[in-house]
Amino acid sequence: MNAGTKFAIGAVLIVGSVGYLMASGVKQTGQYFLTPTELTQKIAVDPSFYNVGMKVGARVVPGTVSKDVASQTLRFQVTDGSARYPVVFHGLPPDTFNDSVEVVVEGRLQNDGVIYATSVLAKCGSRYEAVPKA
Amino acid sequence: MTLLGTLALWLAFLLGVWGALAGFMGGLATPPRPDLARSARHAVFAMCGALLVAVVSLEWALFQHDFNVEYVAAYTSRNLPIFYTWSALYAGQKGSLLFWATVLSVFGSLALALTSRRHRHLLPHVAGVVSVVAAFFISVMLFGHANPFQRLPYTPLDGSGLNPQLQNPGMVFHPPMLYLGYISITIPFAFALAALLSKRLDADWLVAIRKWTLLSWLFLSIGICLGMWWAYVELGWGGYWAWDPVENASLLPWLTMTAFLHSVMIQEKRGMLKKWNLALIIGSWLLSIFGTFITRSGVISSVHSFTQSSVGYFFLAFLIVAGVSSFALYATRLPLLEAEARLESMVSREASFLFNNLLFIGIAFSVLWGTLFPILSELVQGTKVTVGPPFFNQVNIPLGLALLGLTGIGPLIAWRRASLPNLQRQFAVPVTVGVFTGLVLLVAGIRDFYALMAMALGGFVMGTVVQEFARGTGARHRQYGEGYALALGRLLARNRRRYGGYIVHTGIVILFVAFAGMAFKTETEATLKPGESASIRSPYGWTYRLTHLGISQYDALNRQVTAATLDVTRDGTPLGVLTTEKRQHVDALGRPTFQPSTEVGIRSDLREDLYVVLGGVVNGTEQAVFRFTINPLVWWVWYGGMIVALGGLIVMWPGGSPAVKRAQAGYAVRLVEEK
Numbered sequence: 001m002n003a004g005t006k007f008a009i010g011a012v013l014i015v016g017s018v019g020y021l022m023a024s025g026v027k028q029t030g031q032y033f034l035t036p037t038e039l040t041q042k043i044a045v046d047p048s049f050y051n052v053g054m055k056v057g058a059r060v061v062p063g064t065v066s067k068d069v070a071s072q073t074l075r076f077q078v079t080d081g082s083a084r085y086p087v088v089f090h091g092l093p094p095d096t097f098n099d100s101v102e103v104v105v106e107g108r109l110q111n112d113g114v115i116y117a118t119s120v121l122a123k124c125g126s127r128y129e130a131v132p133k134a
Numbered sequence: 135m136t137l138l139g140t141l142a143l144w145l146a147f148l149l150g151v152w153g154a155l156a157g158f159m160g161g162l163a164t165p166p167r168p169d170l171a172r173s174a175r176h177a178v179f180a181m182c183g184a185l186l187v188a189v190v191s192l193e194w195a196l197f198q199h200d201f202n203v204e205y206v207a208a209y210t211s212r213n214l215p216i217f218y219t220w221s222a223l224y225a226g227q228k229g230s231l232l233f234w235a236t237v238l239s240v241f242g243s244l245a246l247a248l249t250s251r252r253h254r255h256l257l258p259h260v261a262g263v264v265s266v267v268a269a270f271f272i273s274v275m276l277f278g279h280a281n282p283f284q285r286l287p288y289t290p291l292d293g294s295g296l297n298p299q300l301q302n303p304g305m306v307f308h309p310p311m312l313y314l315g316y317i318s319i320t321i322p323f324a325f326a327l328a329a330l331l332s333k334r335l336d337a338d339w340l341v342a343i344r345k346w347t348l349l350s351w352l353f354l355s356i357g358i359c360l361g362m363w364w365a366y367v368e369l370g371w372g373g374y375w376a377w378d379p380v381e382n383a384s385l386l387p388w389l390t391m392t393a394f395l396h397s398v399m400i401q402e403k404r405g406m407l408k409k410w411n412l413a414l415i416i417g418s419w420l421l422s423i424f425g426t427f428i429t430r431s432g433v434i435s436s437v438h439s440f441t442q443s444s445v446g447y448f449f450l451a452f453l454i455v456a457g458v459s460s461f462a463l464y465a466t467r468l469p470l471l472e473a474e475a476r477l478e479s480m481v482s483r484e485a486s487f488l489f490n491n492l493l494f495i496g497i498a499f500s501v502l503w504g505t506l507f508p509i510l511s512e513l514v515q516g517t518k519v520t521v522g523p524p525f526f527n528q529v530n531i532p533l534g535l536a537l538l539g540l541t542g543i544g545p546l547i548a549w550r551r552a553s554l555p556n557l558q559r560q561f562a563v564p565v566t567v568g569v570f571t572g573l574v575l576l577v578a579g580i581r582d583f584y585a586l587m588a589m590a591l592g593g594f595v596m597g598t599v600v601q602e603f604a605r606g607t608g609a610r611h612r613q614y615g616e617g618y619a620l621a622l623g624r625l626l627a628r629n630r631r632r633y634g635g636y637i638v639h640t641g642i643v644i645l646f647v648a649f650a651g652m653a654f655k656t657e658t659e660a661t662l663k664p665g666e667s668a669s670i671r672s673p674y675g676w677t678y679r680l681t682h683l684g685i686s687q688y689d690a691l692n693r694q695v696t697a698a699t700l701d702v703t704r705d706g707t708p709l710g711v712l713t714t715e716k717r718q719h720v721d722a723l724g725r726p727t728f729q730p731s732t733e734v735g736i737r738s739d740l741r742e743d744l745y746v747v748l749g750g751v752v753n754g755t756e757q758a759v760f761r762f763t764i765n766p767l768v769w770w771v772w773y774g775g776m777i778v779a780l781g782g783l784i785v786m787w788p789g790g791s792p793a794v795k796r797a798q799a800g801y802a803v804r805l806v807e808e809k
Contacts, residue, residue: 006480011492018496021529022503029525033508033518055520069752069759070661091659092749092761095370096729 031055031106036083039109049109056085056105056115065099074120078105085109089117096122136203136283139191143272143281146184146235150269153177157262161255161332174261175246181268182239189236192229192282196222202289205229205282211295212722213692218296221306224313225296227430227445228275228282233310234426235271237317238264245321245346253342259328260321267320274448291723295692298719298731304364312357312384316422318350319387323419326412327460330467335408340398345786347398347415351391352782358384359775370732370747372657372763374771377526382505383425386498390418393494396487396544403549404484405474410491412471416460421498423453428505479551486544493537500529531584535591538646541639542568542595545602563601568594588650592643599636599643606633630784637781644774651742651767659749663757670744670762676705678744678764683711685756693717698748698758702737712737714748714760742766 032054034042039056042049058078064086065076074089076099087105097103097120107117153174160170192205196219201207209222209229224233242264246257275281299305322343329339361384362374375381394414400407427449477484503510504521511519546560571593572586580586603622606629610621626633660668662682669679681701688695696716702709714735719727735746742764749759 003477003479003482003485007477007485007488010480010485010489014489014492014496018500018529018533021532022500025500025504025525025528026507026519026521029528030507030511030519030521033520038517067750069750070757072659072661072749072759092747092759095731098729 033057033104035080036078036085037080039085040083043109050111051108053106053108056107057102058085058105059102060097060099062100067093078103078115085113085115087115087117087120089120091119093120094122098122135191135194135198135200136285139188139195139283140281142184142188142191143232143276143283146181146188146239147269147272147276149177149181149184150265150272153181153265154262154269157258157260157265158331161258161262161328171258171261174258174265178239178242178246178261178264181265182236182243185232185236185239185268185272188232188283189223192232193220193223195283196220199293201291201293202285203282204284204286207286207290207293209293209296211293211692211727214293214296215301215691217303217306218301221300222296224309225300226282228280228284230309230313231271231275231280231445232282234313234317235268235275237314238268238271238320241318241321242268242324245324249342253338255332255334256325256328256339256342259331260324263324263327264320267324270448270452274445278445278448280445292721295719295721295727298693298717298728299368301719302364302368304360304367308357308360308364311353311360315350315352315354315357315384316387316425318346318353319391319419319422321346322350322415323460326415327463330412330463333467333470335467335470337402337405340401340411343415344398345788347391347394348782348786351388351395352779352786354384354388354391355775355782356779358388359772359779362775363772366768367734367736370734372655372745372747372761372765373652374768377501377504377523379505380425380429382501382526383421383428386425386502387418387421389494389498389501390414390421393491393498394418396494397491400484400487406477406484407488408471408473409468412464416464420453420457420460421502423449423456427453481547481552481557483544483547483549483552486540486547490537490540490544493533493540497530497533497537500533501526504529534646535584535587538588538591538595538643541642542591542598545598545636545639560601564594564597567597582650582653585650585653588646592647595639595643599640602636603633626784630787634781634784634787637784638778639781641774641777641779641781644770644777648767648770648774651770652765654766655764657761657763659759659761661752661757661759663755668760668762670764672704672742672764673766674741678762679703679706680712680746680760680762682756682758682760685751685758692721693719696748696751698751698760700735700746700760702744709737712744712746714746716748716750738769740769743768 032042032052034054034056036056036058039054056078058080061077061079061084065074067074072090072092074091074093074097075086077084077086079085087107089105089107101122104121105115105117106119106121107115109115156170156177157174160167160172160174163170195203195206196210199206199210199212205226205228206222209226210219214222222229224230242261245264246261249257249260325339325343325346329335358381361381365371365376366374391414394411397407397414398411401411427446430445430449477488479485504525508518508520511517542564546557546564548556568590572590575586575589580589603625606625607618607621610616610625611618614621616624654673656670656673658668658670662668664682664684667679667681669677671677679702681703683699683701686697686699688697694717696718697713698715700712700714702712712735715733716730717733718730721727732747735748737744737746743766745763745765747761747763749761751758
């Protein structure tokens with residue numbers, strides 16, 4: 001067997017393992033990224049879609065935020081205009097979190113209809129630019 | 135001044151268009167048209183001058199607090215420290231476009247002025263490519279509603295100020311370093327296209343760009359490290375790398391450039407991989423434009439990005455046009471790029487470099503795939519699926535470790551074909567060091583597989599590096615009778631590329647070990663009243679005890695500060711106090727600007743960082759929420775980064791005799807068989 005063939009085998013092995021790692025990585029760690037409306041549709045189609053890890057991108061409903069610093073509990077509702085879900089989060093919210101910001105909530109929707117979040121990311125227009133004056 | 139700035143932009147744009155036309159026409163004309171070539175060269179110099187005038191105009195407006203200029207009002211305020219007023223030049227979308235175009239024209243001028251006469255047949259095309267790219271960036275400003283000199287219909291009393299998270303010394307240097315890296319890739323790209331256009335595809339163009347590829351690699355490396363440092367001390371989430379799309383965008387060209395810096399050696403020594411190397415340079419440049427597109431378009435949600443804007447479409451269109459046209463040109467020249475030698479053995483340095491390149495590209499591809507996955511899955515399935523840090527870690531840790539292993543193997547194997555005695559002689563010591571390191575750590579109680587592998591492979595690579603230095607020094611000592619210190623110094627000075635490269639490898643090993651340390655990160659949260667304390671156990675076995683001393687509130691230059699002070703002891707030994715703050719920035723009239731931001735309290739030593747974040751204060755009391763994190767070996771990330779930069783500088787340092795350079799550049803090894 002000449003060196004070129006051997007190299008080709010080695011190359012196929014490397015490319016194959018990269019491919020395998022990527023495919024299994026996506027399978028094991030991929031998460032749905034849904035809007036509240038899409039989440040409602042998913043549940044309508046598949047009623048067992050509870051307790052599945054996912055990310056929900058939506059806007060915080062103004063006036064629904066209640067923050068208990070002592071127990072580090074944050075409760076708020078998110079909406080995309082039509083569907084609306086309550087969220088409970090234990091931990092420190094990001095600096096940019098307020099009651100009208102766009103958020104990405106990572107967590108699981110439970111049977112009680114509440115999203116229990118493991119992380120909350122706030123997306124203020126951008127970090128590089130100033131907040132537009134109201 | 136804004137009128138002057140806008141005029142300068144228009145002038146620079148027209149010069150760019152002319153430079154492109156004259157450059158390409160001058161370069162392709164038969165018989166040659168030196169007059170057009172000269173004109174293109176002068177157009178780039180003049181464009182550079184016009185853009186520098188535009189930069190001075192913008193800085194002038196910033197320092198004059200001319201809030202009638204929208205950009206000045208959006209990014210500065212009267213109470214902003216001078217340091218940050220200066221850096222507001224590249225803090226926003228519009229200013230950073232100006233910065234990009236200007237730096238590119240400076241690099242382009244330098245490349246045209248400094249490149250040796252031997253490469254003069256390439257220069258008209260280089261001028262043409264630089265002009266096209268610069269003219270594109272200027273056109274985004276002029277036609278994409280991104281003119282930094284835009285005036286407002288009214289004059290605000292004060293500006294909005296700079297985002298507090300950008301008010302950090304790391305942030306003054308991090309973006310320009312990264313920009314310098316991104317931008318300087320354009321020069322090797324321009325030479326690559328010039329070589330393709332002029333059909334002069336010998337090793338000549340490689341010699342012309344060697345310093346430029348190293349320069350942009352160095353800037354990217356420093357920029358990425360500064361970015362990690364900024365994220366660590368400023369963002370307060372307790373880490374330095376989050377696999378955020380924008381971070382990935384900066385890593386992608388770094389990976390392909392690193393692959394190129396290795397594979398180019400095979401082309402120089404053996405005349406192989408010509409197609410691959412050209413593709414890597416073109417790909418690296420496209421990835422740098424892709425990174426700019428990701429940061430500015432908002433197509434992929436990221437904490438970093440500029441506001442979503444139409445500017446993204448300009449970049450997408452440019453990316454597609456530039457990608458299609460450069461690869462079409464590449465395809466027409468493929469017959470000229472046949473290899474001059476074949477791979478002779480799997481056990482050769484060529485083979486190990488080829489595998490190294492495959493791994494770099496594999497990592498780059500998986501990072502690109504993961505970054506684009508939300509878009510791709512939505513296109514294919516109709517539902518957005520995202521992958522996060524677990525995906526990138528799961529894929530890249532094994533690939534990175536394999537690469538680390540090759541870092542040790544590559545320098546040990548002979549070119550062409552290694553013999554068994556050669557392998558035994560070379561590998562005995564490094565392999566022993568690696569195995570020994572692994573065993574010691576296993577006995578010491580480390581059970582994390584990847585961390586153990588990283589450190590054992592790190593030991594192996596260090597064994598390689600030390601053996602190489604020791605043999606080289608010993609040889610000089612015997613041959614020239616030099617003392618060991620002198621021999622070591624001369625060894626490094628006379629073979630900067632090789633031994634500087636080993637210093638870079640040392641830095642990479644330190645980085646890997648530091649990354650492995652994060653496997654032992656621990657974290658706890660606590661709500662404390664003054665006088666109460668919490669404890670956290672370090673992976674080294676000792677326990678920190680943190681006592682909340684109280685909250686103080688005061689006004690500083692441009693902010694209201696809420697600071698919490700904690701007393702720290704380790705196993706009962708007092709270590710002093712740590713302070714962590716929440717800051718509310720205000721403008722000159724005392725109105726709040728931006729969201730509150732966090733100042734992290736960090737106590738570092740070589741073994742670990744104690745990282746304290748103030749989460750919030752219960753209204754009206756001094757009861758506060760804290761997050762305590764222990765991050766092992768973080769300082770080694772910064773040291774590793776500095777050593778990588780140092781090694782890169784040594785490789786780049788000018789000098790060395792022209793004869794040696796030519797010998798290195800030609801296919802010396804094909805003539806002089808390596809033993």
